[in-house]
Amino acid sequence: MALTSSHQAGIDIKVRKPSFDFTSVPEIWLSTAQTSHFMNALSVFIPATERLVIDILRRRIPGVHNPQLRVEVLQLIKQEGTHARLHRLANQQLAEAGFSAIEGLTHWQVKAFEFLIKFMPTSFVTSIPAAMEHFTVNISRAVLIEQKYWQGNTEENEAVRFLIWHAGEELEHQAVCFDVYREFGHKPLWFSLSLILFWMPLSALSTYLVQGYFLAKSRRLKTLTDWRRWAGFIGDSLPLFFSGAWKYCRKGYTPWTKDQLRLLQNTNSDKVP
Numbered sequence: 001m002a003l004t005s006s007h008q009a010g011i012d013i014k015v016r017k018p019s020f021d022f023t024s025v026p027e028i029w030l031s032t033a034q035t036s037h038f039m040n041a042l043s044v045f046i047p048a049t050e051r052l053v054i055d056i057l058r059r060r061i062p063g064v065h066n067p068q069l070r071v072e073v074l075q076l077i078k079q080e081g082t083h084a085r086l087h088r089l090a091n092q093q094l095a096e097a098g099f100s101a102i103e104g105l106t107h108w109q110v111k112a113f114e115f116l117i118k119f120m121p122t123s124f125v126t127s128i129p130a131a132m133e134h135f136t137v138n139i140s141r142a143v144l145i146e147q148k149y150w151q152g153n154t155e156e157n158e159a160v161r162f163l164i165w166h167a168g169e170e171l172e173h174q175a176v177c178f179d180v181y182r183e184f185g186h187k188p189l190w191f192s193l194s195l196i197l198f199w200m201p202l203s204a205l206s207t208y209l210v211q212g213y214f215l216a217k218s219r220r221l222k223t224l225t226d227w228r229r230w231a232g233f234i235g236d237s238l239p240l241f242f243s244g245a246w247k248y249c250r251k252g253y254t255p256w257t258k259d260q261l262r263l264l265q266n267t268n269s270d271k272v273p
Contacts, residue, residue: 004069005175009256011264013075013173018165020086022093025159027218031152034233037214039163040094041207042139043087044102048109050084052117053129057180060126064183073180076173083166090159099217105210123186124194129177131191131199137174137255138240140167144263149236168267174255178248188248195245204241208234 006013030036054077064070095102117125143150144167151160181191215221215230247253 002066004066004072004179005254005256006072006173006179007068008254009175009261011172011175011256013072013079013176015075015078015082016169017082018086018162020089020158020162022090022158022162025090025093025157027097029154029157029159030150030163031154032229032233033215033218033220034211034230035150035152037218037220038207038211038233038237039159040099040214041210043090043094044105044210045109045206046087047084047091048106048113049132050080050087052113053132053177054080054084056117056125056129057177060180060184064180066183069176069179069183072173072176076176079169079173083169086162086166090162099214101213101217123184123190126184126186127181127191127194130181131195133170133174133177134195134199134244135203135241136170138244140170141260141263142240143167144171144267164267168264171260171264171267174260178255188253192245192248200242200245204238207241 027033028036030039057073057077061070061073064073091102091106116128143163150163154160178191182188212221212230215226220226221230
């Protein structure tokens with residue numbers, strides 16, 4: 001039996017059941033309005049994305065013949081279910097704060113996913129969980145490594161604690177979905193091309209548009225300075241979407257470098273509220 005990427009690296013994917021209370025989170029809960037509303041925009045998309053990932057993986061489980069990988073998939077599904085539930089709670093607070101477009105945005109996101117599932121080839125659908133994990137891991141690593149940029153001098157709050165914990169779990173299970181993609185014999189080249197030609201531009205555009213909605217709704221795009229700050233943030237954050245696509249084509253690719261392992265150990269997602 002071939003070892004999974006996670007098992008080779010000694011990673012144990014654990015199911016945790018933390019509790020977070022988002023009722024007292026301030027509007028600017030990270031370093032700036034731009035960083036806060038970037039994460040709010042991502043939160044809007046996460047519940048439906050996690051549900052899509054879970055549904056695809058569940059349908060693929062019968063074809064996963066590596067017993068260790070099957071266990072990891074089941075653990076990942078449980079983790080993602082918790083993430084979706086907690087982000088729904090966070091989104092509910094955002095909606096109650098006046099961001100009323102969230103429900104409509106989610107509706108159209110679900111419709112778009114239904115279209116992809118219905119009309120795209122099986123190999124593309126199988127790659128969707130790995131594509132989603134590509135972006136969440138890029139963003140999670142940035143949050144964990146560049147905490148000064150994202151958190152600044154803001155007081156720690158429940159949303160920040162949730163963000164750090166969630167980033168740790170995304171890092172923990174980062175290898176599973178691509179292992180599933182390879183388990184079905186699909187080629188890394190096609191996965192890399194799907195990222196570059198489809199998912200990278202789509203993910204960046206949709207996230208920045210929703211971030212723009214949050215900024216405008218909270219009156220953070222009133223002046224030329226506001227627009228310059230947003231443009232500067234976009235320039236800083238674009239690599240989160242447009243980097244790392246070709247690494248999957250390297251022979252024997254695994255995401256678990258020494259730096260990644262050290263970062264996961266330092267995060268310690270077991271310390272949950």
